[in-house]
Amino acid sequence: MNNLKLKANDTPKAAPAQMVAAGGIRQNSRRWMIVLAVFVALAALLPVVVPNPFYIAIANSVLINAVVAISLTLLLGTTGQLSLGHAAFYALGAYVSANLATKLGLPVYLTVPLAVVGVSVFGWAIARLFMRLSGYYLAVATLGVGLLLSIVLRNEQQLSGGPDGMPVDALQMFGISPGESGWYWIFLVVLVAVIIAAKNLLRSPAGRALRSLHDAEIAAKTSGIDTQAYKVKVFVFSCALVGLMGALYGHYSGFITPAAASFVRSVEYVMMVVVGGIGSVPGAVVGAGIVTLLPHALASMEHYEILIIGCILLFTILFMPKGLVPTLHHLLNRIKNRGQK
DSSP states (O other): OHHHHHHHHHHHHHHHHHHHHHHHHHHHHHHHHHHHHHHHHHHHHHHHHOOOHHHHHHHHHHHHHHHHHHHHHHIIIIIOOOOSOHHHHHHHHHHHHHHHHHTSOOOHHHHHHHHHHHHHHHHHHHHHHHTTOOTHHHHHHHHHHHHHHHHHHHHOHHHHOGGGOEEOOOOOBTTBOOHHHHHHHHHHHHHHHHHHHHHHHHHSHHHHHHHHHHHOHHHHHHTTOOHHHHHHHHHHHHHHHHHHHHHHHHHHHSEEOGGGGOHHHHHHHHHHHHHHOTTOHHHHHHHHHHHHHHHHHTGGGGGGHHHHHHHHHHHHHHHOTTOHHHHHHHHHHHHHHHHHO
């Protein structure tokens, strides 16, 4: 009876804590859904407010890079694995879909999924080889893979058209090409779907396991988590997203070159993640927007463009090591807490 009384007395004390935790989760979910809804509403207004095809094309570049940045922040922000070969995986997706459509005559709605599968299989093979490495060793290994793919694409003219690139069949829907505005809606839908999928992944048990690899891999191993398997899975998922955007970009632009696989492009993708905030999905979107728009904003200062971008990156690393979005989020929480006191 005494045990029963103790249990009965303990229940009311535990229940409020569980209710507070559940309420916090629901509040964060509502806040997240509101932010996403505002983002979608503002993005949907852009083609109406700014119908100029030039600005729509820039917005398309931002949307494409945002998905690539999310794929990289899932890898870098969870497992702590740095890849310097994502541009090569991006170009591989573009070339696989282009060859299937242009040379074999397959419809685009089949070539894009096949390209995603092809890049995923290639990413799985790379992950099985290199996921035992970590830190700078993995970065150098993926850099080597990217350089090898870039060399192959530049020299195999039958597959890639050589250094000059190759034309790609355009996407046709009911016999009509989407155009800049049509592609904008396609990329926006893909980005929103990827954002939701990434947030759900990070909130899932698998996401918590992935984060444990970043914070304390040895502790994760001792608790029974198959760290190797999780590293391979998130790397393959990241490659699949990059391959998807590469395949879509090829049919959007109508022409691709081996420059898409360059080391500089891989560094740009890493910059997007670092500036926006490593491990932050909204930060990846913001970082993609900043890094993509900077060259256009600095067009009148083209001689100082690299210097200015380097200074921005250095400023971020020194004064906002967690990235722009997490730093602002932390600052707003501090202001809010002070106001409540």
